Amino acid sequence: MSKIHVSTIVNGDPVEFLANPRETLLDALRNQLDLTGTKEGCGTGDCGACSVVVDGTLVCSCLMLAAEANGKKVETIEGMAGEELHPLQRKFIEHAALQCGYCTPGILVAAKALLERNPDPTDTEVRYWLAGNLCRCTGYDKIIRAVQDAAAEMRGAA
């Protein structure tokens, strides 16, 4: 089985690797690029733990082949914090919007994508946007509060 040369930009850095044709973007990120912040939950697009942004669109990296990332820009949780934590990350800690934390990278990536499109969402809009991110610990309420608090701060309203 011949491998496919993939040239992509991950969190701003040019990256090249050889992908097995069946390899998902999720597996390539974790196993080839050592970006293990992106998690595998279900592997079938139901749980959102593997959420990344590809060319500006939120996707499940388990539902995309690594070969499809050729020529594209990929953003993962590792690219979220700069010198300091992103407001969403900080608010998740403040609100204790996580327990085991396995779903958290995916939720943060998804929430950031939401706030870039809609800086002032309603609770309902947050809940629908994050409907594809499953958390089995928190019951979601703290997650929604953390997202809303971060959104308020990012709007300069906090």
Added chain:
Amino acid sequence: MRYHTPTSFADAAVIAAAATGTLRFLAGGTDVLVQMRAGVVQPDDLIDLKHIPGVDEIEQTPDGGWKIGIAVPGIVLGAHDALVRDWPGVVEGMNLVGSTQVQGRATLAGNLCNGSPAADSVPGLIAAGATVTVTGPNGSREVPVEQVPAGPGRTNLAKGEVVSRITLPPRGKNGGDCYLRFIPRTEMDIAVVGCAVSLRLDGDRIVEARVALGAVAPTVILSDAAAKAIIGTTLDDAALAALTKAAQAEAKPISDKRGTKEFRIEVAGVLARRAAKIAYDRAKGLTK
């Protein structure tokens, strides 16, 4: 597995026609990758169609219809104001498929060709009178959407054929459409029953209608009887009762973990009635 990236549908059709083992086309991949992971499908050849120019474009035709590329994901359809204005029922059906993440990848063409009787985007397309261009090794043909599904997981496309474009007719004046589905929760589920209605008014009277039902037969079905029940009416109580009865008579569901046969038949009538009312109000310009 060989991963192909043809740059034309003609080339894709040639590769597909020559394939001797298991073949899959890749658009959004939200079904194909799940099937590959589950081991249900192990393609020998996977043809990624996203390198073909134009597959990610939505274009209005000179007559006012719409040509939609086979790789346009749900999130792009939902953000296209003019398309949503013309065909809200088509877009709301597609936008019910999966999560935000799935919407970032899932396509109308994939939802259709996956062949699920419960596919949420298909009743809306059928009610709208949409067609698909099917390209094979010997050229292209235009096929009404309702003729594509053959049964659960199967289509009527021949070996080497691939859906290369989706075309929605001009909406025209005084038209409206709607898709509704029943699921036992609010999001992220598969339709127990789905129903789409598209209609056109002359004054208060319905002059054209198409009614499609999902998840109540081996394929999504177009019901002439349900359409006839409301054509010529003002969607008064008698017409709604006739529509309910016709939709229920057309439904031939199975009982499974998502709903019993009896329940699905009941709900088919309820959704047909509600979808017709919403389509009617949209045609009147009362609601979006």
